[in-house]
Amino acid sequence: MYSGASNFVTTTDTAFAVIIGISMIFLVGITATMLWFVFRYNKKRNPVATQIHGSNTLEIVWTVIPTILVLVMFFYGWSGYAPMNRIPDDAMKVRATARMWSWLFEYENGIKTDTLYIPVDKAVALDLISVDVIHSLYIPAFRVKEDMVPGKTNKMWFIGQKTGDYELFCTEYCGLSHSYMFTEVKVLPQAEFDAWYARMADTTLQAQAAAANPGFKGKQLVQTNGCVACHSLDGNKLIGPTFKGLYGAEHTVMTGNDERTITVDDEYIKRSIYEPDADVTKGYTKGMMISYKTQLTDADVAEIIEYLKTIK
Amino acid sequence: MAEHNHTKHEPNYLEYQGKHKGLLGWLTTTDHKRIGLLYFYSMMTFFLAGVVMGLLMKFELISPGEQIMGAQTYNGLFTLHGLTMIFLFVIPGVAAVYGNFFLPILIGAKDVSFPRLNLMSWYLYIFGAIVVLASQFMGDGPPDTGWTFYAPYSLKTNTNVVAAVTGAFILGFSSILTGLNFIVTMHRLRAPGMGWLRMPLFAWSLYGTGWIQLLATPVVGVTFLMVVAERLLGIGFFDPAIGGDPILYQHLFWIYSHPAVYIMILPAMGAITEIIPTFARKTIFGYTAIVISSMAIAFVGYFVWGHHMFTSGMSSTSRWVFSLLTFLVAIPSAIKVFNWTATLYKGSINIQTPFLWAIGFIFVFMIGGFSGLVLGSLATDIHVHDTAFVVAHFHYIVFGGTGFAFFGALHYWFPKMWGKIYNTKVANLGLLIFFIGFNLLYFPMFYLGLMGMPRRYYDYLPMFENANVLSTVGSWIMATGLIIIIVNLVRARKGSGREIDNPWDGKTLEWTIASPPIVENFEEIPVVEHGPYEY
Numbered sequence: 001m002y003s004g005a006s007n008f009v010t011t012t013d014t015a016f017a018v019i020i021g022i023s024m025i026f027l028v029g030i031t032a033t034m035l036w037f038v039f040r041y042n043k044k045r046n047p048v049a050t051q052i053h054g055s056n057t058l059e060i061v062w063t064v065i066p067t068i069l070v071l072v073m074f075f076y077g078w079s080g081y082a083p084m085n086r087i088p089d090d091a092m093k094v095r096a097t098a099r100m101w102s103w104l105f106e107y108e109n110g111i112k113t114d115t116l117y118i119p120v121d122k123a124v125a126l127d128l129i130s131v132d133v134i135h136s137l138y139i140p141a142f143r144v145k146e147d148m149v150p151g152k153t154n155k156m157w158f159i160g161q162k163t164g165d166y167e168l169f170c171t172e173y174c175g176l177s178h179s180y181m182f183t184e185v186k187v188l189p190q191a192e193f194d195a196w197y198a199r200m201a202d203t204t205l206q207a208q209a210a211a212a213n214p215g216f217k218g219k220q221l222v223q224t225n226g227c228v229a230c231h232s233l234d235g236n237k238l239i240g241p242t243f244k245g246l247y248g249a250e251h252t253v254m255t256g257n258d259e260r261t262i263t264v265d266d267e268y269i270k271r272s273i274y275e276p277d278a279d280v281t282k283g284y285t286k287g288m289m290i291s292y293k294t295q296l297t298d299a300d301v302a303e304i305i306e307y308l309k310t311i312k
Numbered sequence: 313m314a315e316h317n318h319t320k321h322e323p324n325y326l327e328y329q330g331k332h333k334g335l336l337g338w339l340t341t342t343d344h345k346r347i348g349l350l351y352f353y354s355m356m357t358f359f360l361a362g363v364v365m366g367l368l369m370k371f372e373l374i375s376p377g378e379q380i381m382g383a384q385t386y387n388g389l390f391t392l393h394g395l396t397m398i399f400l401f402v403i404p405g406v407a408a409v410y411g412n413f414f415l416p417i418l419i420g421a422k423d424v425s426f427p428r429l430n431l432m433s434w435y436l437y438i439f440g441a442i443v444v445l446a447s448q449f450m451g452d453g454p455p456d457t458g459w460t461f462y463a464p465y466s467l468k469t470n471t472n473v474v475a476a477v478t479g480a481f482i483l484g485f486s487s488i489l490t491g492l493n494f495i496v497t498m499h500r501l502r503a504p505g506m507g508w509l510r511m512p513l514f515a516w517s518l519y520g521t522g523w524i525q526l527l528a529t530p531v532v533g534v535t536f537l538m539v540v541a542e543r544l545l546g547i548g549f550f551d552p553a554i555g556g557d558p559i560l561y562q563h564l565f566w567i568y569s570h571p572a573v574y575i576m577i578l579p580a581m582g583a584i585t586e587i588i589p590t591f592a593r594k595t596i597f598g599y600t601a602i603v604i605s606s607m608a609i610a611f612v613g614y615f616v617w618g619h620h621m622f623t624s625g626m627s628s629t630s631r632w633v634f635s636l637l638t639f640l641v642a643i644p645s646a647i648k649v650f651n652w653t654a655t656l657y658k659g660s661i662n663i664q665t666p667f668l669w670a671i672g673f674i675f676v677f678m679i680g681g682f683s684g685l686v687l688g689s690l691a692t693d694i695h696v697h698d699t700a701f702v703v704a705h706f707h708y709i710v711f712g713g714t715g716f717a718f719f720g721a722l723h724y725w726f727p728k729m730w731g732k733i734y735n736t737k738v739a740n741l742g743l744l745i746f747f748i749g750f751n752l753l754y755f756p757m758f759y760l761g762l763m764g765m766p767r768r769y770y771d772y773l774p775m776f777e778n779a780n781v782l783s784t785v786g787s788w789i790m791a792t793g794l795i796i797i798i799v800n801l802v803r804a805r806k807g808s809g810r811e812i813d814n815p816w817d818g819k820t821l822e823w824t825i826a827s828p829p830i831v832e833n834f835e836e837i838p839v840v841e842h843g844p845y846e847y
Contacts, residue, residue, distance in 0.1 A: 151552025
């Protein structure tokens with residue numbers, strides 16, 4: 001279906017073909033032999049069994065042949081994998097961060113996205129970071145997968161060989177919204193990628209856009225920090241309260257064991273981002289959100305507040 | 313002859329009244345046969361509960377979006393399904409039920425070496441089960457970690473992980489003590505004349521299993537204690553935020569949990585090895601080869617755990633070494649399949665229900681085994697690791713393998729255990745429906761995995777829908793077959809039946825004694841003069 005989408009597809013699919021092919025021959029062969037014996041040596045056709053205790057020759061044959069075959073399979077699997085481990089020096093570097101339950105991609109020029117943009121036919125190397133639990137970055141079409149383990153940096157690389165959009169899943173179970181933790185890889189022609197890359201990094205352009213649209217910067221922050229994985233924009237109840245109509249609303253919150261009613265204002269939003277468990281809106285679970293103290297500055301929070309005001 | 317007629321009236325193990333009567337008599341029994349049945353009834357209860365959970369999960373997955381439950385409920389459900397099926401059904405599995413009931417009989421003994429310890433193992437099993445299930449109702453709600461309890465998620469989630477791992481820790485002792493009991497029994501209590509190479513192959517498979525239980529289970533026990541300590545005291549074994557290493561958890565967990573797969577499957581292979589010669593009317597082909605292969609699986613099985621971690625960021629060296637060893641452990645399993653098939657050659661095959669289960673076992677076990685090769689190979693595992701492909705593989709091995717053997721053994725030994733026979737036509741029909749449903753349920757998951765659908769998914773993209781619908785329909789067909797099978801057996805158990813000591817004309821020692829057996833199995837300890845399958 002995605003034949004040739006990355007540089008690893010051919011080798012991996014060859015390994016699949018070799019292993020599944022040999023397996024099918026044996027599965028069909030043994031099943032047919034078994035059924036034939038059941039038919040041919042049925043007690044009606046063969047009333048008296050011939051007692052055969054075994055055969056050393058046969059035991060050796062059916063030990064040696066499968067051993068050779070599995071070594072062949074091992075070889076194809078290993079040789080398909082080995083290049084995944086050799087990252088080219090000139091690869092474009094992207095830092096991929098996973099957190100419950102969203103993705104962040106940071107490029108060398110400092111731009112941040114929640115979708116992975118890459119140029120076609122260019123080696124891309126990902127540094128895989130997790131800020132909370134284990135996630136796993138999986139692009140089925142590319143045949144690549146590597147876990148994102150908190151406390152260490154795993155690596156992965158590939159070359160997108162065909163332009164297009166491909167699914168990117170989290171494959172390590174990571175809690176409530178694991179099955180919603182997916183995004184896309186967009187493989188763009190080099191020129192298109194370059195234009196996008198420059199536009200995103202152009203501070204003047206970004207500033208103009210920010211001036212024209214209140215909350216523009218806040219919206220970017222909300223997207224790249226994965227807030228919308230848990231806080232919907234359309235009023236749906238997800239893991240946390242929806243952002244729709246949030247600013248200025250009255251909420252009943254639990255502060256420790258005390259219930260109190262507050263108005264969602266600048267102060268409350270800031271505290272909720274820095275100390276999510278301090279006041280938890282009634283009906284929602286404590287401990288679901290990490291503190292963003294180290295990731296968002298006061299200025300960032302102010303931008304987010306400007307954006308929240310626009311979601312009515 | 314006169315004496316034989318006299319002893320016919322000796323009470324069988326079901327009728328026997330010791331110091332206590334009725335239920336209390338069962339709960340204080342040290343008779344290995346009664347303990348086997350205690351395991352049987354408790355395990356069947358858990359198994360059926362696990363089946364219902366599986367059906368609910370499959371129903372939820374019939375199409376994208378929410379059907380009958382929310383994500384948190386689903387995550388709790390697949391965790392409980394895994395805990396129940398793995399720790400309460402397949403790990404004790406064939407060994408706890410048929411091993412307890414038949415091991416002493418197969419080697420010509422009156423009981424296991426330590427009958428009281430044997431009863432204690434059952435109590436530990438029940439106690440562990442209660443603690444695991446209590447996790448559903450205590451504290452902050454059902455655990456949602458999956459049965460693997462991967463750190464650091466299992467350390468961060470608010471749900472009641474401590475109770476669940478404590479329960480699994482207790483269950484481990486039940487397993488260790490059963491393994492120890494069986495090993496000692498085989499060393500000490502074989503009947504006169506029964507040399508090691510005259511032991512039935514089911515006994516041999518329990519011997520290999522016993523050593524795995526004894527040596528591997530303590531590792532997971534310690535690991536679970538570390539999880540409890542970390543959750544309660546914040547020690548920092550596994551959570552990198554406080555200096556721990558999540559990869560360490562995976563190593564420790566799989567050092568046990570991979571051999572545990574052989575705890576599940578070895579006795580199953582052993583039971584199949586008993587069934588095949590009986591219905592082929594022929595001695596087993598390659599007795600010694602099967603013994604060696606069982607021991608080789610038990611031994612090499614310790615050294616392949618890393619294949620669960622090919623995407624964890626392990627060194628390249630450990631990836632290829634574990635891949636190579638994984639391929640090597642496939643060979644003894646292949647040898648068994650070849651020997652089973654060769655046993656049929658020039659046999660005089662009597663096609664009965666247990667034999668059909670055995671053939672079904674070989675077929676689904678082969679699919680499970682071959683798909684394991686895909687997972688043992690590095691490049692292909694990278695693609696299908698943690699996808700529905702793994703779920704399919706695992707269910708083909710553990711449900712297709714151990715489950716088929718469990719029911720095959722049940723149909724094989726049912727007349728011996730209860731002295732009654734079931735309706736074989738209904739039994740065969742049940743098996744046929746079950747077999748079709750089983751394959752329809754799990755085979756599409758191979759396809760889903762190859763297409764890239766991750767496992768433990770509450771919801772999925774529309775591209776995965778068709779295969780999921782097939783799978784869900786398969787679950788209904790399989791459940792129908794299962795109901796037929798169970799109703800048929802319950803009716804046979806309740807019916808009057810006719811007592812037959814040897815309905816299949818088997819040659820191993822259990823077929824030389826009364827059905828149901830008397831309390832200490834043999835009127836006189838037999839003297840063994842030849843191998844177990846001499847026709």
